Amino acid sequence: MARVTCPVLGRRIATAEEAAAHIRPGDSVGISGFTGAGFPKAVPQALARRIGEAHARGEEFRIGLWSGASTGPSVDGALAEVHGLDKRLPYSSDPALRRLINSGEVDYVDAHLSHSAQQAWFGFYGPLDVAVVEVAAILPNGLLVPGTSVGNNKTWLDRAEKVILEVNRWLPRDLEGFHDVYYGAAVPPHRIPIQLTHPLQRIGDPYLRVDPAKVVAVVETDAPDRNSPLDAPDxxxxxxxxxxxxxxxxxxxxxxxxxxxxxxxxxxxxxxxxxxxxxxxxxxxxxxxxxxxxxxxxxxxxxxxxxxxxxxxxxxxxxxxxxxxxxxxxxxxxxxxxxxxxxxxxxxxxxxxxxxxxxxxxxxxxxxxxxxxxxxxxxxxxxxxxxxxxxxxxxxxxxxxxxxxxxxxxxxxxxxxxxxxxxxxxxxxxxxxxxxxxxxxxxxxxxxxxxxxxxxxxxxxxxxxxxxxxxxxxxxxxxxxxxxxxxxxxxxxxxxxxxxx
Known part of the structure; x- marks a missing residue:
């Protein structure tokens, strides 16, 4: 089954390497992912290879990385290994990156997770240059079926100058309908109460939205989330x-x-x-x-x-x-x-x-x-x-x-x-x-x-x-x-x- 059925975005299918080429030294990059679920599988690794090659030539190449929460070794770990990060927010659990944060090489903005999206909207972190977001499918009308995490994806898609989408065939197509993405948030003084009174109440949309004009690449992948064995209760x-x-x-x-x-x-x-x-x-x-x-x-x-x-x-x-x-x-x-x-x-x-x-x-x-x-x-x-x-x-x-x-x-x-x-x-x-x-x-x-x-x-x-x-x-x-x-x-x-x- 085709996962990219939007004619406009279907014409922007690219390799991970071609997509990563849109990320420049000094960019702030917002990625999907939360506790090892829903992170992009291909573009961060292609970017890490590109950064490693640049460093081997003696060129400076580091980026700021914004996420929902922790990602996985193929994102935080890979970018830490090539010393490709200068800033990270709002949360990370990768041991290799932790060492760089504690050594002072990487600036770490340890934020409340509910604050990170709104602070991005407030402009506290500066502009967001690129968003790299994993989804389960792109519908004919351009709407995005989210994957196994939502995190800050809505905000990254809205705020970024350029967007790279990873469409992961490993994700069940049946995930459509599992999501409730609220588009009613606003910055002061335009905020209104959020009308949610029960945990399962729907107040938003089942899809993520993106301006097709901002999408510079669509990368097709087939790779699982990072899942850690569960420690048995002692x-x-x-x-x-x-x-x-x-x-x-x-x-x-x-x-x-x-x-x-x-x-x-x-x-x-x-x-x-x-x-x-x-x-x-x-x-x-x-x-x-x-x-x-x-x-x-x-x-x-x-x-x-x-x-x-x-x-x-x-x-x-x-x-x-x-x-x-x-x-x-x-x-x-x-x-x-x-x-x-x-x-x-x-x-x-x-x-x-x-x-x-x-x-x-x-x-x-x-x-x-x-x-x-x-x-x-x-x-x-x-x-x-x-x-x-x-x-x-x-x-x-x-x-x-x-x-x-x-x-x-x-x-x-x-x-x-x-x-x-x-x-x-x-x-x-x-x-x-x-x-x-x-x-x-x-x-x-x-x-x-x-x-x-x-x-x-x-x-x-x-x-x-x-x-x-x-x-x-x-x-x-x-x-x-x-x-x-x-x-x-x-x-x-x-x-x-x-x-x-």
Whole structure:
């Protein structure tokens, strides 16, 4: 079956090399892709080869790269390997690129994922020269059938001076109808309320639009998304999942949420998937989800009939989960909607729907501040991603982590976090395998006692209590959030000096 049926755009079919030639040194390039789904498969690799050849001749050639979120080794990794990037935003998880970011070679703009599209429209990032977007098909009228992620594609197609389309035959043609692309967003003062009151409500179009005059090349591909094997839940993640699910039962009994809960959001990783596994065996029925990424655990809930509807911006499945979706794609139509990330992560909608947000963290301090992006205060891990969009605006949020890292050399509960992504004002519940600390409605002093008692590992609990006790005694006139400033980051300094906290 032909995937390019638009006569005008059908005349612009080109090779990846011919398409990549439209990208110039110094260009800002917006690409599709979110958590390894929907990224362009051919043009970035052709561009990386071109950059490598230019560098071999002694020519300077680097670009700025804008995406929805993380891509894959064939995009971020390939461009990092040839030192072809000077700026990256708003999120990346590639280890090769991470090294260049932390070495200072690549400028990294770590933005909230709901902000990146609007900030591009505001002009905060400067002009967008080229968009490279993967789609499943181009219809006779020029409309685009999106693929396995929507991300920032609408904005890149609208804002770019030139557009390159990759039409991937590997994508199921049955993806048509899975998308809801909202074209009602506007810049201030022209904004209006977004009329969405249920996760599966349609408020937009099933297609992406592009001005045909801007399309300089159409490249045909046949290549799969990047899918990572799913880490099986271990004893620790299952313990955290049990704590979280039991807490939700408590909230229902207290009358603070309905028996079918409120819409779920879960970050990527083994613990969120363990939570979904816990919900699979729990009594809750008629669940809904308003999230960023569809992982295997959400498919499990859909297949079991526990989850009625699922709104996201991308898939993030394991190879087995991806195959399950491809084999049964028709059965999911009408139950899954993929939206632009400015909608899937929109603070207005997260707050209106009353989302329950579940995200991971690197560390939390005794007062409830959370670091989800930096190791030892300075080295970026991946970025804040969408966790801030959801946590700040959620009806109820959870941050989860093992209490120890590096075989016990690092405590995830510390006197003061070395980097703050989520302030104490935005954090509701902390969970480690040791226990759960409900911080809602507590003063900083009460939060400290609860976090230490319930979340800290026994190997570090007494030291944390000692720190807080001495901080309280040191300044009787300043006991609201007491700290010993000369010691507050001492645990991190000790690790950098001695290899353990």
């Amino acid at each position: 004893d620790s993640s299952r313990a955290m999942a049990e704590l979280l699910v039991d807490f939700l039962r408590h909230e229902v009994r207290a009358g603070r949420m309905p028996p079918g809960l409120l819409p779920l959001q879960s970050g990527v990783g083994s613990t969120p998937n363990a939570v979904m596994e816990g919900l699979l065996h729990a009594e809750f029925e008629g669940l809904t989800s308003f999230t960023e990424v569809i992982q295997d655990g959400l498919l499990d809930l859909l297949d079991a009939g526990k989850l009625a509807s699922l709104s996201a911006t991308s898939f993030g499945l394991s190879p087995a989960g991806q195959q399950r979706f491809l084999d049964n794609v028709g059965s999911y139509k009408g139950r899954i909607l993929l939206r632009s990330q400015e909608i899937s992560n929109h603070p207005e909608l997260v707050r209106r729907l009353g989302v329950i947000a579940i995200n991971g963290m690197i560390e939390a301090d005794v007062y409830g501040n959370v670091n989800s992006s930096h190791v030892m205060g300075s080295a970026i891990m991946n970025g804040i991603g969408g966790s801030g969009d959801f946590a700040r605006n959620a009806y109820l949020n959870f941050f989860v982590s093992d209490s120890l890292a590096k075989g016990g050399l690092i405590s995830s509960i510390v006197p003061m976090v070395s980097h703050v992504d989520h302030t104490e004002h935005d954090v509701h519940v902390l969970i480690t395998e040791q226990g759960l600390a409900d911080l809602r409605g507590l003063s900083p002093s009460d939060r400290a006692d609860r976090v230490i008692a319930h979340c800290a590992h026994p190997d570090y609990r007494d030291r944390l209590r000692d720190y807080v006790d001495r901080a309280r005694a040191a300044r009787p006139e300043a006991r609201h959030t007491p700290h010993l400033l000369e010691e507050a980051l001492g645990w991190h300094a000790a690790y950098l000096r001695d290899g353990r906290m």
